[in-house]
Amino acid sequence: MTYCVAMRTVHGLVFLSDSRTNAGVDQISTFxxxxxxERPQDRVLVLMTAGNLAISQAVRQQLSQHASASGQTLWTASNMYEAVACVGDAVRAVYARDAESLKKFGHDFNVSLIFGGQIQGSEPTLFMVYAAGNYIEATPENPYFQIGEAKYGKPIIDRVLTTATPLDEAAKCALISxxxxxxxxxxxxxxxxxxVYERDRLQVxxxxxIDQHNQYFEMIHGTWGGRLKQVFAEIPDPAWGQTPAFETAGQVSAAGKVVLPPKVLPPTLQDSLPALQVQTLAQGPSSSTPGQ
Amino acid sequence: MTYCVAMRTVHGLVFLSDSRTNAGVDQISTFxxxxxxERPQDRVLVLMTAGNLAISQAVRQQLSQHASASGQTLWTASNMYEAVACVGDAVRAVYARDAESLKKFGHDFNVSLIFGGQIQGSEPTLFMVYAAGNYIEATPENPYFQIGEAKYGKPIIDRVLTTATPLDEAAKCALISxxxxxxxxxxxxxxxxxxVYERDRLQVxxxxxIDQHNQYFEMIHGTWGGRLKQVFAEIPDPAWGQTPAFETAGQVSAAGKVVLPPKVLPPTLQDSLPALQVQTLAQGPSSSTPGQ
Structure with missing residues (x-):
């Protein structure tokens, strides 16, 4: 698996990638x-890949050679849209060569890419490129993309990142994610x-x-976990029976409704009821079981 | 989609489920x-389901009737292992009836269940039951199970939950998740x-x-998000060039290594190099590109 995240704010771009690949848990490598x-004073382009490693490497190799379907390359593209089209072309070239063979072995053509950067004369731009070679662009409303194992690290980004976030703060957010x-x-x-790419610098x-000895990442790792636990401890536990919504089961709530879980009755009681075996099944949001 | 989580600590059990189902984003319902x-003083058993709603409801219906392959039911089972076997049997009975027909429409037999509780004379126990009807049990080392959309809410549980966590604190953790x-x-x-099931109470x-008007959940929602942002702000941003590991690109680090990203050279430079087009590809964990 892989986790890569990239962010575009008004101040520039942040790219972060891990380096683990695996084909089963018994075959783990570092890539x-x-x-x-990079061509300083002209362009900085960053590519991150997730999915099938052979496909990822083939796309990268295709891009590092100087040919594409359109005749354009990453070095000749005059803006980021021409550049991302080269990336899409490279993905499609690899598809044309490999997809059929992969299919024979039951493998999907599985790859996803994040591509971003700045070319002189145009704005810093960030794209997510799909296996079909098509792509979407990051916007002020959706200023980040993730590929690979995205879900665990998404909540913190959703909570803190905006298009106005300073670059170093965005980098910190990516590292916590x-x-x-x-x-x-x-x-x-x-x-x-x-x-971390600073807008208009046109060089890295x-x-x-960052490895296991990196002091800053160690600090993040220790501090974030520790402070989360502290915040967690500071939030009061639910106080049963003290607020209307946390009733002891069966008590009537302030709203006058009896709060009972969806219940199946034991046979002795159930046999005396006509047909309704499962109670409160599939009722609306504010439903509650009438007293039994 | 669905998210359900259950926890087993030495103090009892916690179960939390949402109520949204969807078949595409244009068909969202509450279930x-x-x-x-529950048979007070004898047993409390709790079932939560995720996956295909028709399968989930069929399993629940099967269990609320009084028959299983073994002749055992949830009401006659003398311990939690016999009870979970009934749940497995119910899943298999629904599979036998529906799986073939579902397959004709391209649907997998997709269901997963969390089942737990306590029967008089045995310990509180928690299981995850798979679509095949087999199951695993929660242990002190792995005191929780999730089904459905599990990943976003997993990090906080991994950070704070242990088998010794008090019940109300575990409930708070489930709600934050x-x-x-x-x-x-x-x-x-x-x-x-x-x-929230308190050990040895044998009743609910x-x-x-909890709906959108629940004060405690509203407090969790507001406080947790706000305090996360505060903790985030308190952690220092990376200070470039000040610590050995956060060098300005190209600077020599304290360890004497040049810190450069994996780079592809532009054609003019590249053409003068023999064959190595992509540099620093697939090197070990502590690799760094030598000065170029």
């Missing part, structure tokens, strides 16, 4: 998922590649290769 | 996923059913049906 195409993912899925692993100025 | 089988899931997946929705004493 870096991030590739940078990664920390949650590492904690819950063993198939995502260190080391990490973190690239901030990059870190 | 409660929790069913309670649900809050994270509701925030990130629109196909999980209120109202919630929360049942704590149950809450």
């Amino acid at each position: 870096r998922k991030m590739t940078v195409f 990664m920390d949650s993912t590492l904690r819950s899925n063993i198939s995502v692993g260190l080391p990490l590649d973190l690239l 100025t901030r990059f870190a290769h | 409660r996923k929790m069913t309670v089988f 649900m809050d994270s899931t509701l925030r990130s997946n629109i196909s999980v929705g209120l109202p919630l059913d929360l049942l 004493t704590r149950f809450a049906h």
Whole structure:
């Protein structure tokens, strides 16, 4: 598995990737998922890949050669839309070559990519590219993309990231998101590649290769977990019977409704009832079982 | 979609389920996923279901009737292992009746269940039951199960829940886990059913049906999100160039290694290199690109 996340704010772009691949739990390796195409003062383009490793590498290889269906390459593209079209073309070229053979072995053509950067004269842009070679662009309303094992790390991004978030804060958010993912899925692993692109710099100025000895990531790992536990402890536990909604079962609530769980009655009681065996099944949101 | 979570600690059991089902985003309904089988002073059994709603309801209906392959029912089972075997039998009975027909329409036999409770004379026990009718039991090392949309809400449980966690604290943890899931997946929705079973009580004493007006859940929703943001703000941002691991790109780190991203060179430079087009591809964890 893999986890990659990228963010676009008004200040620039953040890219973060892990480096674990696995084909079953007994075949785990380290492969870096991030590739940078840089010509200082002209363009910085960053590609991250998830899915089938052979496909990912083939796409990257295709892009690092200087040919595409349109004749355009990442080095000749005059803006980010031409550049992402090259990435889509590369995915389709690999599909044309490999998909049929993969299918014979029961494998889907499984790859997803994040591609972003800036080319002189155009804005920093971020795309998610699908296996079909089509793509979507990050917007102020949806300023980030994830590929791979995305779910564990999504809640924290949803809570803190906006298009106005400063770059270093966005990087911190990406690292916390990664920390949650590492904690819950063993198939995502260190080391990490973190690239923070400052708008209009047109070169790589901030990059870190983060392994288990990285002090900042260690601090995040320890502090975030510890502080979460502290916040958790500070929130009061539910007080049963004290608020209308947390009644002891069977008590009448302030709203005058009896709060009972959806219940199946034992046979002795049930046999005396006509047909309704499962009670309160499939009722509306505010339903509650009448007193039994 | 659905999200259900159940926990077993030394103090008892916690069950929490949402109530949203969907067949596509244009067909969303409310169905409660929790069913309670209770004979006070003798047994409290709780079933939660996720997956195909028709299968879930058929299993529940099968269990609320008084027959199983073994002749045993939830009401005659003398311990939790006999009870969970009834649940497995019910799943298999529904499979025998429906799976072939579902297959003709391209549907898998997709259902998963959490089943737990206590029968007089045996310990509180918690199981996860699979579509094949087999099951696993919660242990002190793995004190919880989730079914449905599990990933968004997993990190917080992994961080705070242990087998010694007090029941109300476990309930709070389940509600925070649900809050994270509701925030990130629109196909999980209120109202919630929360049942907290106190060890050896052998009846339902704590149950809450939680809708959007529930003050405690509203407090959790507001407080947790707000405090997370606060903790996030308190953690320092990465300080580039100040710690060995967060170097400005190209700088030599304290360890004497040059920290550069995996890079593809533009054609002019690349053409002068023999064959190596993609650099630093697939190197080990502590690799870094030598100066270029």
